Amino acid sequence: MMELGISTFGEVHPDGVAGKAVNANKRVQELLEEVKLADEIGLDLFAFGEHHRPDFVISAPEIFMAAAAAVTKNIKLSSSVTVLSSADPVRTFQNFATVDLISNGRAEMIAGRGSFIESYPLFGYDLDDYDELFTEKLEMFLQINKQEVISWKGKFRAPIQNQGIYPRPIQESIPVWLGVGGTPASAVRAGKLNLPLIIAILGSSPAQFVPFVELYREAAAKAGHDVSKLQLAISSQFYMAETTQQAADEFYPSYEALMNRVGKDRGWSPMSKPQFDYLRNDGPLIVGDAQLAIDKIMAQYELFGNTRFVAQLVTGHTPHSNILKAIELYGTKVAPVVRKETASK
Numbered sequence: 494m495m496e497l498g499i500s501t502f503g504e505v506h507p508d509g510v511a512g513k514a515v516n517a518n519k520r521v522q523e524l525l526e527e528v529k530l531a532d533e534i535g536l537d538l539f540a541f542g543e544h545h546r547p548d549f550v551i552s553a554p555e556i557f558m559a560a561a562a563a564v565t566k567n568i569k570l571s572s573s574v575t576v577l578s579s580a581d582p583v584r585t586f587q588n589f590a591t592v593d594l595i596s597n598g599r600a601e602m603i604a605g606r607g608s609f610i611e612s613y614p615l616f617g618y619d620l621d622d623y624d625e626l627f628t629e630k631l632e633m634f635l636q637i638n639k640q641e642v643i644s645w646k647g648k649f650r651a652p653i654q655n656q657g658i659y660p661r662p663i664q665e666s667i668p669v670w671l672g673v674g675g676t677p678a679s680a681v682r683a684g685k686l687n688l689p690l691i692i693a694i695l696g697s698s699p700a701q702f703v704p705f706v707e708l709y710r711e712a713a714a715k716a717g718h719d720v721s722k723l724q725l726a727i728s729s730q731f732y733m734a735e736t737t738q739q740a741a742d743e744f745y746p747s748y749e750a751l752m753n754r755v756g757k758d759r760g761w762s763p764m765s766k767p768q769f770d771y772l773r774n775d776g777p778l779i780v781g782d783a784q785l786a787i788d789k790i791m792a793q794y795e796l797f798g799n800t801r802f803v804a805q806l807v808t809g810h811t812p813h814s815n816i817l818k819a820i821e822l823y824g825t826k827v828a829p830v831v832r833k834e835t836a837s838k
Contacts, residue, residue, distance in 0.1 A: 494836040495794065496801040497828040498538025499531055499820065500573040500728060503557075504751070504808045507547035520550045523813050524557065525564055527806075530817055532565035534824030539565075540573030540603060540803060545611040548754060555588035562596035570596055573691075573728075573803070574605030574672040578626040579612040581650070582634040583658055586667070593662035600662065603691055604631060605672035622649070628682075635686070638666045670726065680705050684712025689724035691803065694777040699727070699793055706797050724800045727793050729777045731804035732811075733819040733827070737781035740819075744780050745769055747809025779804065783826035790831050802831070 505520040528539045539561060541554040551557055554572035561570050570592065575585060585602075593600035606627045607613075613620050629647045636643050637658045646652040670689040673679035675697075683690040690709055692702055710720050730748070734740035745766070752764040772778040779789045790802050804823060808816050 494832050495790075495799065496537035496726075497823070497831060498536060498540060498569070498571075498726075498801060498803045499527070499806060499823070500540040500542060500571075500803050501527070501551070501806045501808070502542040502544055503550035504548060504747075505550040509547070517550050521557075523816075524550075525560060526813075527816065527820060528561040528568065528570075529564045530820050531824065532568040534821060534828075536568060536820075536824045536828060538569045538571060538601070538801070538803065540571040540601075542573040543576050543607075543612070544609055545615050546609065555585075555592055558592045558600060559595050562592060562599065565596075565599075567599075569599050569601055571601035571670075572603055574603045574607065576607035576612045577604045577630045577634060578606050578623065579616045579618050580630065582630050582637060583653075586634060586637045586658055587660065589667045590660050590662040593664055593667060594660060598663040600664070601668040601670065603670045603672040604634070608674055608693075618649075624678075625649075635669065638669065670724075675702065675705060677705065677708055680709040681712040684709045684714075684718070684723075685716045687713060687716065687718040687723075689726070691726035691728055691801070693728045693805070694793075695730060695805075696772070697777065698775070699729075699777055699796055703796055725797060726801035726803055727797060727799045728803040728805050729779050729789075729793075730807050731779045731786070731819075731823070732807065733781065733783065733786055733822040734815070735782060735822075737785050740781050741770075741773060743811060743815055744807070747807050747811045748778075748780075750809050751807055783822055783830075786823065786827045787830050790827070791834060794831075794835060 503520060503524055506516045508514040508516045531539050541551050541557040543551060543554050545552050554575060558570040589600050589602050610620060618626060626649060629649055633645055636645060641661060642655060642657045644654050670691050671683040672691050674693050694702060713723055714720050732740055732744040734743055749764045773780040779786050
């Protein structure tokens with residue numbers, strides 16, 4: 494049976510001030526309302542994405558997870574992603590273990606290299622070490638996750654000799670997923686390490702990722718792992734309303750603003766309405782009523798056999814009441830049908 498979750502970057506209108514961050518304060522309170530609602534209607538996961546930009550309020554996912562743990566009971570809480578390359582694995586583990594204790598065993602981590610690179614200069618890392626940093630930091634985190642006392646030596650961090658890392662989680666270990674965007678080496682890495690994989694499908698046809706998923710499973714099989722037990726998640730940008738036309742009309746201004754803001758940094762062409770219509774009709778965008786969302790999530794399931802779907806919320810200019818309504822529709826109209834249909838397959 495498929496798990497259904499939500500991820501967010503915590504979009505915010507920048508305050509542009511050193512203090513008195515009114516917009517940030519309001520957005521944080523809204524995020525707590527969103528995760529509380531997601532828990533109440535029975536969704537499986539809420540994930541907070543790390544960024545270090547003025548237009549996203551989440552730079553410390555674990556802090557949000559801890560706050561969310563205090564106002565929820567059952568929902569799993571995760572990062573999406575933790576930019577492990579520019580973080581300290583020891584401190585990161587301690588933070589996640591603490592959240593796990595606060596939440597009675599509901600903490601997860603999605604680790605990634607980061608599609609946004611602001612954290613590298615911010616924390617004093619060289620982008621030339623992009624791949625090597627992630628490999629080393631992930632290796633260290635996984636060792637800490639398995640062992641109470643470790644000895645470790647690497648290139649980018651001071652060595653540790655026979656030291657305990659505390660606190661320890663209430664779970665046997667923190668579930669660690671790898672978050673990827675389509676780099677083949679990432680699929681192979683996840684397969685070899687027998688780690689769950691989450692793929693963000695944002696601009697390309699989902700069918701294009703079938704070879705990527707096959708590569709993941711082949712790598713796991715070659716490494717001697719049980720492929721039938723692999724966990725796979727698909728994440729796509731998402732918005733719902735009572736009708737598909739209403740959803741498209743309400744969502745487009747926020748989506749256009751986000752894509753053009755990010756695209757300006759990356760040299761993308763400006764977002765157009767025809768491009769948006771293509772993405773929601775034939776591409777990965779899930780923007781519509783309950784039946785459309787069910788159909789597109791199930792179409793992905795037929796392609797990938799994924800065990801989890803994570804809806805990436807884009808909020809932007811959309812009134813918060815509409816975002817809450819989208820979450821409610823997702824949890825009450827879509828999730829029960831998808832769970833029922835995937836439970837029988």
